[in-house]
Structure formats: structure tokens, C-alpha cells
Amino acid sequence: MRDFTLELDDQLCFALYAASRAVTARYRPLLDDLGLTYPQYLVMLVLWERGSVPVKDLAAALQLDYGTLSPLLKRLESAGLIRRERRPDDERSVRIVLTGHGDELRERAKDVPPAIGDAMNLGQEDTARLRALLRTLADNVSR
Amino acid sequence: MRDFTLELDDQLCFALYAASRAVTARYRPLLDDLGLTYPQYLVMLVLWERGSVPVKDLAAALQLDYGTLSPLLKRLESAGLIRRERRPDDERSVRIVLTGHGDELRERAKDVPPAIGDAMNLGQEDTARLRALLRTLADNVSR
DNA sequence: CCCAATTAAGTTGTGCACAATCTAAACGGG
DNA sequence: CCCGTTTAGATTGTGCACAACTTAATTGGG
Incomplete structure (x- = not known):
């Protein structure tokens, strides 16, 4: 029988x-140079990859709701990195588009x-193992 | 040479x-029943383990600063779970003490x-492996 | 064709995280 | 013994997370 305790370190x-917080903290000075917060950086990753994305898909990719995304996108917009485009054929949908600056x-x-990979210092093997375990965990826990 | 990309899934x-967010989300309904948030639960874990703890040690254990802890402790206090005791021999230091209710x-x-362990569904082996990898990572990244 | 239900997005309110600043107590070298 | 420095803690302001609610456009069944 497995033994579950209330000890913090267990x-x-x-x-x-x-x-998670330690990694985010390590990102902070690097992202400060780009004028981004960590969640804003994640949004930009999706946009750099896909070019332009409906808010709905952004929410799905990052597992964030509109309550988090809406104000975040508003800040990215006023920083001049993105633009909002309302789709003509469905006025409900908003597509986020990179500006030139973005x-x-x-x-x-x-x-x-690379800078983060270097700081993490885990090696290719452990990095892959950890990523796989984290995905399994997230998957199990959210079903 | 290792190949670092800007893709989200990498x-x-x-x-x-x-x-981290998925696990916290799984805790939420359980902690709601106790009237606690997740960070509040972590504070309570430390207090249940050690009985009473100076704020400074709490901050060290949870890696949180006073800006996060002070208002959190104020809420635990008004919920009747803890008490603040100013040390007579050093008026700067505040010791957090569990109330009977706490x-x-x-x-x-x-x-x-056990409920969370069950939901995570990782097995003893992978749980230990994951915990070890996370500690190494946090350690590497915060030096 | 119409309207009830659904969907995309935004808003409001609470509670973290964290940087920057502030206060007051304690310490310590000259 | 005094004053500059350090230390414990609190406060303020910004930006996530997330629940609950609102709005407006679209859809689909009768």
C-alpha cells in the first residue's frame, strides 16, 4: 500500500x-529585453509558428480562457505587436495577426x-523524459 | 549539435x-471543500508539519516573498486558521501559529x-523520477 | 421562418506572483 | 554610545489565472 502524507517535500x-516558478523566473530577464512577460511570450510563440490565429485557437493551444487572454492580447496590441481582425463571415470570431513589429x-x-536550455542543463535524454512525464501527468489529471 | 526551435510544443x-496549472485545477474542488486556495494549502502543509513557523521560514520553504505571503496570511488569519505572534525578543519577527480551527x-x-495521487496515476516509480527531475531542474535554473 | 440554444469574445471580481518601495527594529563598527 | 547598515515584514502597482456573468452573432430544430 502506498503511503500518502501531508508533508510538503513529499x-x-x-x-x-x-x-515552474523557478523556470519562469529564469526567463524573466531575457523576456524583459523583448518587452514581454512569460505568458505573452507563449502567445507570441504560437503566432510566430502559425502566422495568424483565432483567439479561440490561441486559448486551446495555451489552455487559457478568455478572461486571461483578452486583457493580455489588449496589452500586446497596444505594444504594437499584434492586430485584431474581426472575421467578415462570422462577426463573433476575432483573428489575431502579427504586425511587422511583432x-x-x-x-x-x-x-x-538555447539560453534557457543551457540554464536548465538537463541533457537531451532527461529533457525528453521530463517533457513526456509532464504531458502524461497533465493528461491524466485533466480527464 | 542540439537544435532549439521556437515551437511551442518543443x-x-x-x-x-x-x-502545473492542470494539477492545481485538479486540486481546486478538493480545496474548495476546505475553504483553501492552492497556495494557502501549501502554507497549511508547512504549519501542520512544523506547528508554528516564522514568516521568514515560511517564505524560504515555499520560495515566496512577503509581497505574496503577507496578504495570503492575512486571509488565513481572518478565516480563523492562524494567528500572528510578534516575538518579544525581536519585534521585527512574526511567528505564524495554528489556531484550534486550523x-x-x-x-x-x-x-x-491520496485523491490527487490517484488522479495523477503515475505509479510510484515515475512519481519519484518526475519529482527528482523537477528538483534538479529547479536547482539548475535558480543558480 | 423563428426563436431557443450555442458559440466567440469580453468584463468583473478575487487571489496569487513579483518588483519596487517603505517602515521599524536590531546590529555593529568606530 | 551613535549612526549607518542590515533584517523582518508590509504596502503598492502590474499582470496573470480563473470563476461567474454579460453581450452579440450564429445555428438548428420544429
Whole structure:
């Protein structure tokens, strides 16, 4: 029989919570140079990859709701990185489009992943293993 | 040479961020029954383990600063779960002490870790592996 | 064809996270 | 013993997360 305690250090959840914040903290100075917060960076990753994306798909990709995304996108818009386009054939839907400025930022962001990979210092093997475990966990927990 | 891209799904950081939020979301209904948020639950874990703790040590254990802890503790206090005691020999230091009500909550929280462990569904082996990887990661990244 | 139900998005309110700033108590070297 | 420095803690302001609610456009069944 497995033995579950209330001790902080036993909890996988705390290791997860602490690691997530530690990684975000490591990103912060790099992203400050780009004028982005961490969640804003994630949005930009999706846009750099797909060019333009409906808000709905952005929400699905990042697992965020409109309550988080709407104000975040408003800030990216007033920073001049994105534009909102309401679809003519469905006035409910809003498509997020990169501006020229937003696209240019991609070049400057190229250095971020290697710098973080270096700081994480896990090696290719453990990185893949960890990513797989995290996906399994997220999957299990959200069904 | 390792190949770092800007694709969202490549990023370990996103898997980490998503998994952390998914796990917290799974805790939510259980903690709602106890009248706690997830960070409040973490504080209570430390208090249930150590009885009473100076705010400074709480901050160190959870890696949180006073800006996060002060208002959180104020809410736990007005919920009647904790008490603040200013140390007579050092008026700067505040010690957090469980109230009777706070101590009683421990009994009701006993069911939480097994329920979460069950939902995570990782097995003892992978759980230990994941926890170890997360600690190494947090360690590497915050040096 | 119409209207009830659904869908996309936004808004409001609460509670973290964290940087920056502030206060007051304690310490310590000259 | 005094004053500059350090330390414990709180406060303020910004930006997520997320629940609950609102709005407006679209859809689909009778």
C-alpha cells in the first residue's frame, strides 16, 4: 500500500509548482529585453509558428480562457505587436495577426530557447523524459 | 549539435507551465471543500508539519516573498486558521501559529493527497523520477 | 421562418506572483 | 554610545489565472 502524507517535500505538486516558478523566473530577464512577460511570450510563440490565429485557437493551444487572454492580447496590441481582425463571415470570431513589429521580434527571440536550455542543463535524454512525464501527468489529471 | 526551435510544443517550459496549472485545477474542488486556495494549502502543509513557523521560514520553504505571503496570511488569519505572534525578543519577527480551527482542518485534509495521487496515476516509480527531475531542474535554473 | 440554444469574445471580481518601495527594529563598527 | 547598515515584514502597482456573468452573432430544430 502506498503511503500518502501531508508533508510538503513529499508532494509532487510542490516540486511542480516550485520548478515552474523557478523556470519562469529564469526567463524573466531575457523576456524583459523583448518587452514581454512569460505568458505573452507563449502567445507570441504560437503566432510566430502559425502566422495568424483565432483567439479561440490561441486559448486551446495555451489552455487559457478568455478572461486571461483578452486583457493580455489588449496589452500586446497596444505594444504594437499584434492586430485584431474581426472575421467578415462570422462577426463573433476575432483573428489575431502579427504586425511587422511583432514579426521582427521573432529574430531577437531566437536566442532565448538555447539560453534557457543551457540554464536548465538537463541533457537531451532527461529533457525528453521530463517533457513526456509532464504531458502524461497533465493528461491524466485533466480527464 | 542540439537544435532549439521556437515551437511551442518543443518547449519544456510550456509542458511545465501547463502541467502545473492542470494539477492545481485538479486540486481546486478538493480545496474548495476546505475553504483553501492552492497556495494557502501549501502554507497549511508547512504549519501542520512544523506547528508554528516564522514568516521568514515560511517564505524560504515555499520560495515566496512577503509581497505574496503577507496578504495570503492575512486571509488565513481572518478565516480563523492562524494567528500572528510578534516575538518579544525581536519585534521585527512574526511567528505564524495554528489556531484550534486550523489544526482541526488537518484531519479533513488527509484525504487530499491520496485523491490527487490517484488522479495523477503515475505509479510510484515515475512519481519519484518526475519529482527528482523537477528538483534538479529547479536547482539548475535558480543558480 | 423563428426563436431557443450555442458559440466567440469580453468584463468583473478575487487571489496569487513579483518588483519596487517603505517602515521599524536590531546590529555593529568606530 | 551613535549612526549607518542590515533584517523582518508590509504596502503598492502590474499582470496573470480563473470563476461567474454579460453581450452579440450564429445555428438548428420544429
